[in-house]
Amino acid sequence: MNSPRTSLYRDKHNAKLMGVCSGIADYTGIDAFWLRLAMVVLTVTLGWPLIAYFIAGALLQKKPPHLYRDNQEQQYWQRVRQSPKRTAREIRARFRDVDRRLADVESYYVSNNPRLTAEIERLR
Structure with a gap:
């Protein structure tokens, strides 16, 4: 420190x-x-x-x-x-939450979504 x-x-x-x-x-x-x-x-x-x-x-x-x-x-x-270990745990928990949310977004966009596919094709 x-x-x-x-x-x-x-x-x-x-x-x-x-x-x-x-x-x-x-x-x-x-x-x-x-x-x-x-x-x-x-x-x-x-x-x-x-x-x-x-x-x-x-x-x-x-x-x-x-x-x-x-x-x-x-x-x-x-x-x-006051508590470096607790702060490190809080930061790790925030990163896990961000990682989980990014994984949710990725799975949403990568999954077979016919409505999204139709919108992308319409834009081409």
């Missing part, structure tokens, strides 16, 4: 402070509000998550401006990051 779309970035476009929570939200697909809320609760109770937040803010790269073409592509890459 060396694609730039599978890396964790700081999302400065949707950031409130440094963009770490919005970057994690983009990476996981979880709403940024819930991540920020969890961060506040953990910081109040434990204290160390605030230090981890600033370290992550310093170490993570900024998200490239045009990483995804649209929202659908962003959701696809979030699914890939």
Whole structure:
């Protein structure tokens, strides 16, 4: 998974402070509000998550401006990051469905269809 779309970035476009929570939200697909809320609760109770937040803010790269073409592509890459095997199964299932539909179309046109044959002869 060396694609730039599978890396964790700081999302400065949707950031409130440094963009770490919005970057994690983009990476996981979880709403940024819930991540920020969890961060506040953990910081109040434990204290160390605030230090981890600033370290992550310093170490993570900024998200490239045009990483995804649209929202659908962003959701696809979030699914890939969450479960690559499940995403591969979904893609294989889509290809099987397309293959089945193409086979149906092929069998329809190749089979002995007198009406279709008559229409083709009429066009000649």
